[in-house]
Amino acid sequence: METIIKTEDLSIAFGGHWAVSDVSIDIKRNIFTSVIGPNGAGKTTFFNLLSGQLSPTKGRVFYKGEDITKHSVIQRTRNGIGRSFQITNVFPNITVLENVRLAIQSREQVRFDLFRHFKSYRQFEEEAMNLLETVLLAEKAEIPAASLSHGEKRKLEIAMLLALNTEVLLLDEPTAGMSLEEVPAILNVIKNIKEQEDRTVVLIEHKMDMVLDLSDRMMVLFNGELLAEGTPEEIMANETVQAAYIGGDPNDSTTT
């Protein structure tokens, strides 16, 4: 199995506190990998190091064998690593469709000019509409993004991330802040993405039932360190993980 992202002793300290500490991991191509761990374990910081939002204090990040530790966010996105954030990040005053079209244009690096690029404009709109269908948001295409519910904004954000056409998708808690009724739709969207060829999804998620349903591999962070890595069965059976992380009420699938 081909490694798509590799980290070597990846570490970052904030004022003497190691938020991510010596994490060495191989993330395999087309293998759905989840990152779990309690609040403050370093999951989002780990994503920030993969996507280039943060530079490590020490250690390295490789993408398809190339050392990308010093690459910017933009370089990494162009090369194939896209990410979503825990906080929704859409343009509120334009329509849902326009949000996705802008993401497509940013991929294509087109400065939009209605007359010169009319053909591209139509193609982008069509592609944007298809993406909205993928995330089950097509019927909201013409309304301003500000009018969407929180769950719908997260779906829009996934469509915008898909529009970037990156091979790797880092999804940071796509269900954060959602009502229970909104979760199954997002789960279906993520399942659809998982089925697509040449898409490697890495997911941060607290909802254990969702993680177990989706994941081929799981990595557990605890106090910034990689506590365990393996299949969901291996992780659930791992006593160190149970002691450090799962603990609590075993019937509570949302335990963090």
Ligand SMILES: Nc1ncnc2c1ncn2[C@@H]1O[C@H](COP(=O)(O)OP(=O)(O)OP(=O)(O)O)[C@@H](O)[C@H]1O
């Ligand atoms: N920019 C920063 N400056 C200082 N400390 C930070 C910064 N970013 C993160 N931290 C600290 O690093 C640790 C890891 O935070 P991080 O957000 O990565 O955890 P997490 O596992 O994603 O948590 P959650 O599940 O709550 O989102 C925390 O102690 C946090 O306070």
